[in-house]
Amino acid sequence: MLDIAFKDFKAKKSRALMCIIGVMVCVLLIGTVNNVLYEMENGLKGDLGTVNGKLYFEKNGTGFPPYGSILNEELGDEVLNQSQVNREKSTKALFSALEGTQTDSGFSIIIVGLTPGKEQAFIQNATVNGKSSLVGEADNAIIMGSEAAIKYNATVGETITVNDNQYKVIGIMNKQGTGWPLSIDYSMVMALNKAQNISSMPNLTSTVIIIPSSSYTIQSAETSLQDTYPKYSILSEQDAEKTIDKNLSQIRIFMNMINAFIFIVSIVFIMNVMMMTVKEKTKEIGTMRAIGTRKRSIMKLIIYESLIMSVIGGIIGIILISPVYNLMGLLMGYTGIDFLSFYIPPLVLVQLLVIIFVIGTFSGLLPAYLANRISPIEALRYE
Numbered sequence: 001m002l003d004i005a006f007k008d009f010k011a012k013k014s015r016a017l018m019c020i021i022g023v024m025v026c027v028l029l030i031g032t033v034n035n036v037l038y039e040m041e042n043g044l045k046g047d048l049g050t051v052n053g054k055l056y057f058e059k060n061g062t063g064f065p066p067y068g069s070i071l072n073e074e075l076g077d078e079v080l081n082q083s084q085v086n087r088e089k090s091t092k093a094l095f096s097a098l099e100g101t102q103t104d105s106g107f108s109i110i111i112v113g114l115t116p117g118k119e120q121a122f123i124q125n126a127t128v129n130g131k132s133s134l135v136g137e138a139d140n141a142i143i144m145g146s147e148a149a150i151k152y153n154a155t156v157g158e159t160i161t162v163n164d165n166q167y168k169v170i171g172i173m174n175k176q177g178t179g180w181p182l183s184i185d186y187s188m189v190m191a192l193n194k195a196q197n198i199s200s201m202p203n204l205t206s207t208v209i210i211i212p213s214s215s216y217t218i219q220s221a222e223t224s225l226q227d228t229y230p231k232y233s234i235l236s237e238q239d240a241e242k243t244i245d246k247n248l249s250q251i252r253i254f255m256n257m258i259n260a261f262i263f264i265v266s267i268v269f270i271m272n273v274m275m276m277t278v279k280e281k282t283k284e285i286g287t288m289r290a291i292g293t294r295k296r297s298i299m300k301l302i303i304y305e306s307l308i309m310s311v312i313g314g315i316i317g318i319i320l321i322s323p324v325y326n327l328m329g330l331l332m333g334y335t336g337i338d339f340l341s342f343y344i345p346p347l348v349l350v351q352l353l354v355i356i357f358v359i360g361t362f363s364g365l366l367p368a369y370l371a372n373r374i375s376p377i378e379a380l381r382y383e
Contacts, residue, residue, distance in 0.1 A: 023313025026266035031321040056235040057208040089211040091118035113195020130156035130171035143189040146175035270363035302368035310360030
């Protein structure tokens with residue numbers, strides 16, 4: 001039956017082309033949407049690495065990054081002196097988005113002001129080309145994230161101008177995000193007092209980045225500090241993850257609705273084409289039934305045709321996902337896009353293969369059922 005299905009496929013090229021294009025568009029759209037969602041989730045969750053093993057003391061309800069949190073330095077010093085806090089590794093910090101520094105990808109450069117010598121509280125395991133500490137450097141020394149460095153075409157040792165302020169670049173971090181950008185990639189790490197002056201926030205900070213002391217775990221330090229400061233938030237990695245999941249939930253629902261609509265339309269479209277095929281083959285099916293062909297074989301024939309067209313259209317759609325995704329990035333302003341690269345996350349690829357199989361199978365079931373209901377005698381009379 002498979003060889004007959006191929007013959008029918010070749011004989012009805014226009015109809016087959018319609019099905020192939022339908023499946024291709026379906027797979028392309030669903031794959032691109034899922035790719036965007038996958039990269040967005042991975043990127044936002046990648047920011048959790050900045051919170052991993054640490055606590056962020058901040059104003060209630062501000063989340064991460066804590067742009068909206070404002071604390072006075074006296075409170076920050078008080079928190080640093082708590083027994084739960086490793087003062088040697090923890091630091092007051094100021095997070096502020098620089099106005100007028102929007103990058104090509106639509107994200108603003110972030111000032112991260114820290115106490116010199118405590119840079120690892122934010123940078124953590126990021127590899128830095130150049131110096132990774134502000135200790136002993138000039139007041140205007142900065143360590144830049146990869147995207148911030150690209151924005152200003154900065155190199156280590158160079159002095160750059162941002163919003164009429166000059167900065168000496170002593171280090172540039174390697175890119176941390178693999179898809180959706182991370183906050184650290186758009187950061188400019190500098191001394192806290194310099195960040196306060198630039199942001200016009202003297203004696204103010206956004207948060208205290210806390211490394212728990214050796215006698216406390218993350219959980220016990222969080223609980224103890226929260227009991228001590230009930231009017232403030234103690235943000236842990238788990239809290240940040242909940243915030244990210246909450247922010248992504250509505251996006252997931254919307255994108256899944258789009259996927260479901262595309263999927264249903266594709267099945268209905270291919271099913272209609274296959275039903276037209278069955279009608280066109282009424283006399284042929286009747287002849288096959290009259291010479292003893294079993295109903296099961298006729299059903300296989302229709303489903304095989306549907307699967308062949310779905311697989312061809314699906315493969316073409318999968319091949320086009322990366323170029324279309326890169327084109328979207330180019331239209332959104334991303335630079336350095338390699339159109340020759342081809343990458344689809346394994347999870348997305350598995351989803352697409354399942355969709356191709358389901359479309360090919362289910363869109364052929366009803367036409368196959370109708371084919372089996374054709375009476376051989378009436379079919380032979382059919383014109």
